[in-house]
Amino acid sequence: MNVFFVGAGPGDPELITVKGQRLLGQADIIIYAGSLVNPALLSLVKNGAAIYNSASMTLDEVIAVMEQGVKENKLVVRLHTGDPSIYGAIQEQMDKLAVKDITFEVIPGVSSFLATAAALKQEYTLPDVSQTVIITRLEGRTPVPEKEKLVKLASHEATMCIFLSVHMLDNVVKELIDGGYTKETPVAIVQKASWPDQKIFRATLATIAQLAKENNIDRTAMIVVGKVLSTDYALSRLYAPEFGHMFREAK
Structure with a gap:
């Protein structure tokens, strides 16, 4: 696997997942959504990695960088803000990669x-x-x-x-x-x-x-x-003493 779509989390660099952080540190090529991703996350990137800001790139340019990276057997991380499945515009990227028979994986993030x-x-x-x-x-x-x-x-x-x-x-x-x-x-x-x-x-x-x-x-x-x-609410039945379930008998 050479291409990973990684959720960067909402902004705090510590809210990226452990797996996302590991991949970011291993990546040879990083394409990040510069208008939204906290640039502090780039401090996790290894020396010598190529970094692209997708804010100034077209879809075809992003795909071209990924494709070239795969040809050179490099690890590519596409870093999206939050969780990439929500308003991440990743489906069009994944579909283009699929047409080119390029495999990829999606690493979820904190939205x-x-x-x-x-x-x-x-x-x-x-x-x-x-x-x-x-x-x-x-x-x-x-x-x-x-x-x-x-x-x-x-x-x-x-x-x-x-x-x-x-x-x-x-x-x-x-x-x-x-x-x-x-x-x-x-x-x-x-x-x-x-x-x-x-x-x-x-x-x-x-x-x-x-x-x-x-x-x-x-x-x-x-x-x-x-x-x-801003309103009153009922307490959860999960912790009510008279409510029994497989982990606790009703009292």
């Missing part, structure tokens, strides 16, 4: 929506409140299927983690309210979750847009919406 929960010290799934997490984004240059538009997803009033949309926050708020969330629904924005300059902002759908403008939040931020952010 920014999970780092956001950690920053908020918040569980997304609370009994009697929400048992569903919707991961989505507002339509921009990349279209969203009609059935998955925010205004329709909002009807569930589940916990929602919205990627790549903070620069269109006014539209996000409008669609969420039109879809079913009340204006009093709590909202949190975490900018650069797990980075040293992480910032957290809390408000409601009625007030979040103004707060974001006042603090110049326009990129690299996760929006979390839902009642889990």
Whole structure:
């Protein structure tokens, strides 16, 4: 195996997986998403490794570097932010490699929506409140299927983690309210979750847009919406004394 797609994690260099860190240190060629991956991770790269910033590269240029590396029997790491399966644009890369009969492996990473929960010290799934997490984004240059538009997803009033949309926050708020969330629904924005300059902002759908403008939040931020952010909830049945399971008898 010569090509590895590696999840870099959300920003904190220590949140890359052990396997991802090992491969990054062994790689002869690293192609990293320079606009999002913390450059501190490049300190793990061995001396002499070739490093490419994909922010200035086309898809074909990325594939060409991988293909040449495989021909030279070199280990290639394609380093993506967070977990590469979520808005990582890796499917098109994998499909092109498959056509060329180049084998590859994907190493998962910690997604920014999970780092956001950690920053908020918040569980997304609370009994009697929400048992569903919707991961989505507002339509921009990349279209969203009609059935998955925010205004329709909002009807569930589940916990929602919205990627790549903070620069269109006014539209996000409008669609969420039109879809079913009340204006009093709590909202949190975490900018650069797990980075040293992480910032957290809390408000409601009625007030979040103004707060974001006042603090110049326009990129690299996760929006979390839902009642889990501020409400009473039932305790988990898992630890209730009268609830028995295969590891513990009911008391």
